[in-house]
Amino acid sequence: xxxxxxxxxxxxxxxxxxxxxxxxxxxxxxxxxxxxxxxxxxxxxxxxxxxxxxxxxxxxxxxxxxxxxxxxxxxxxxxxxxxxxxxxxxxxxxxxxxxxxxxxxxxxxxxxxxxxxxxxxxxxxxxxxxxxxxxxxxxxxxxxxxxxxxxxxxxxxxxxxxxxxxxxxxxxxxxxxxxxxxxxxxxxxxxxxxxxxxxxxxxxxxxxxxxxxxxxxxxxxxxxxxxxxxxxxxxxxxxxxxxxxxxxxxxxxxxxxxxxxxxxxxxxxxxxxxxxxxxxxxxxxxx
Amino acid sequence: xxxxxxxxxxxxxxxxxxxxxxxxxxxxxxxxxxxxxxxxxxxxxxxxxxxxxxxxxxxxxxxxxxxxxxxxxxxxxxxxxxxxxxxxxxxxxxxxxxxxxxxxxxxxxxxxxxxxxxxxxxxxxxxxxxxxxxxxxxxxxxxxxxxxxxxxxxxxxxxxxxxxxxxxxxxxxxxxxxxxxxxxxxxxxxxxxxxxxxxxxxxxxxxxxxxxxxxxxxxxxxxxxxxxxxxxxxxxxxxxxxxxxxxxxxxxx
Ligand SMILES: Nc1ncnc2c1ncn2[C@@H]1O[C@H](COP(=O)(O)OP(=O)(O)OP(=O)(O)O)[C@@H](O)[C@H]1O
Ligand SMILES: [Mg+2]
Numbered sequence: 001x002x003x004x005x006x007x008x009x010x011x012x013x014x015x016x017x018x019x020x021x022x023x024x025x026x027x028x029x030x031x032x033x034x035x036x037x038x039x040x041x042x043x044x045x046x047x048x049x050x051x052x053x054x055x056x057x058x059x060x061x062x063x064x065x066x067x068x069x070x071x072x073x074x075x076x077x078x079x080x081x082x083x084x085x086x087x088x089x090x091x092x093x094x095x096x097x098x099x100x101x102x103x104x105x106x107x108x109x110x111x112x113x114x115x116x117x118x119x120x121x122x123x124x125x126x127x128x129x130x131x132x133x134x135x136x137x138x139x140x141x142x143x144x145x146x147x148x149x150x151x152x153x154x155x156x157x158x159x160x161x162x163x164x165x166x167x168x169x170x171x172x173x174x175x176x177x178x179x180x181x182x183x184x185x186x187x188x189x190x191x192x193x194x195x196x197x198x199x200x201x202x203x204x205x206x207x208x209x210x211x212x213x214x215x216x217x218x219x220x221x222x223x224x225x226x227x228x229x230x231x232x233x234x235x236x237x238x239x240x241x242x243x244x245x246x247x248x249x250x251x252x253x254x255x256x257x258x259x260x261x262x263x264x265x266x267x268x269x270x271x272x273x274x275x276x277x278x279x280x281x282x283x284x285x286x287x
Numbered sequence: 288x289x290x291x292x293x294x295x296x297x298x299x300x301x302x303x304x305x306x307x308x309x310x311x312x313x314x315x316x317x318x319x320x321x322x323x324x325x326x327x328x329x330x331x332x333x334x335x336x337x338x339x340x341x342x343x344x345x346x347x348x349x350x351x352x353x354x355x356x357x358x359x360x361x362x363x364x365x366x367x368x369x370x371x372x373x374x375x376x377x378x379x380x381x382x383x384x385x386x387x388x389x390x391x392x393x394x395x396x397x398x399x400x401x402x403x404x405x406x407x408x409x410x411x412x413x414x415x416x417x418x419x420x421x422x423x424x425x426x427x428x429x430x431x432x433x434x435x436x437x438x439x440x441x442x443x444x445x446x447x448x449x450x451x452x453x454x455x456x457x458x459x460x461x462x463x464x465x466x467x468x469x470x471x472x473x474x475x476x477x478x479x480x481x482x483x484x485x486x487x488x489x490x491x492x493x494x495x496x497x498x499x500x501x502x503x504x505x506x507x508x509x510x511x512x513x514x515x516x517x518x519x520x521x522x523x524x525x526x527x528x529x530x531x532x533x534x535x536x537x538x539x540x
Contacts, residue, residue, distance in 0.1 A: 199377045200375075
């Protein structure tokens, strides 16, 4: 093969590498929405809410002053106890998410390899997805020992569906002709999975991951709402305490930080996704 | 079903003997097709759409099992070029070209070397690290060709590989494929809808009837290789095209 001269080089043009470039407009959007949000908040807490109910929603500057800028004023008030409980919940959310990813992706692989198993499993996955976890708490408490395990279970129950459905959809998305290419080489089922189906599924897997990651944070917050231990409290339990005592600034601070955790996890997986598949995955916006 | 994996005694690398194909739903796609292809023969099949041309290649490559007759081919040495390039979008050109060698578990160093040679041969040097989405249709087809070339198959099956390309690109790829054919000496079975392409490429052109597909005419192409682009405008060439066109017209009714 090496003996002959190479044939003429192609003059076909290479399609230029066009990616979504960050621009000024990309930053303006979120900032504008943020300002609108803050304005709306002020409107609610100073005009819309009747005078005697304004303690429920303190103004943004009150929240910053009394929630974020108080380190620790005893009775679990202040930024330090909030961050501690946030960290506690974050650990549950991340560990739970890890378990969810392993379980969900394994299940999707099994389902993709057997039509029978796929049909047998779907209804129950949908049922888990729509079951109110709140109603299941007594059952979970009766069946499982240890708050930590109970909390992890809640995370898995809440977060598993998007991983399974998106991974499965992705695994089944490879072209027929690509499959035939593998068939022609006598590729094994495993080779096909690793070299064809799994890479083809990656864009969908990352969509599932981002959704599940957000749900895992919700699951952790909900979980420690219902399953708590004496001393250790997660952010959900902390929020419950502030809510009962009507400590507005701390309550809002805790909520903001819990949402921030969800946002960070979401952005993290977006970043991983761009690193992993950004080079080849085509995003069609239609313009 | 009746595929035997040994080569026939002569230098015939691919042979169909009374091959018939009826699909499960009762569609009769092929009816008693018989022909053989030797090494260094390039046979092109033309025929109306839906007459069973792709089915012929799918039987040869064992993607489909024929319901009658015998198809003999060395199954370990087939190159199959699909109508679309079927590149993996997550692999670079180099990694795509390596794929088949990788599936045959060749060692990495050997794989790299074979892929580099094939890439050079199809004129894609310098594009090794591009992803398929960065290539034009013609370049994708070159990469697809290179991928099949890596294992140096003895029999090459082409299912309308250049059907989606513009005429200039198609003609250029015709020349390049002929060059590879001359150099590698494989047996080629080529499907196309273009009579000019069929005559320009082949040692022999077969015309198939509408479904169920039968071989209704056979034309030997007398022109020597290497063939020149201008051959297409010579009288003898045009005359042969005319005859094939006439046979094809008959096939359509
Ligand atoms: N799996 C299948 N089951 C039933 N019928 C099929 C199947 N595959 C192909 N056919 C039918 O067999 C006939 C031949 O199909 P084939 O794809 O070989 O045609 P073709 O000559 O390649 O057509 P074209 O030129 O349009 O590519 C068609 O009528 C098609 O509908
Ligand atoms: Mg076809």
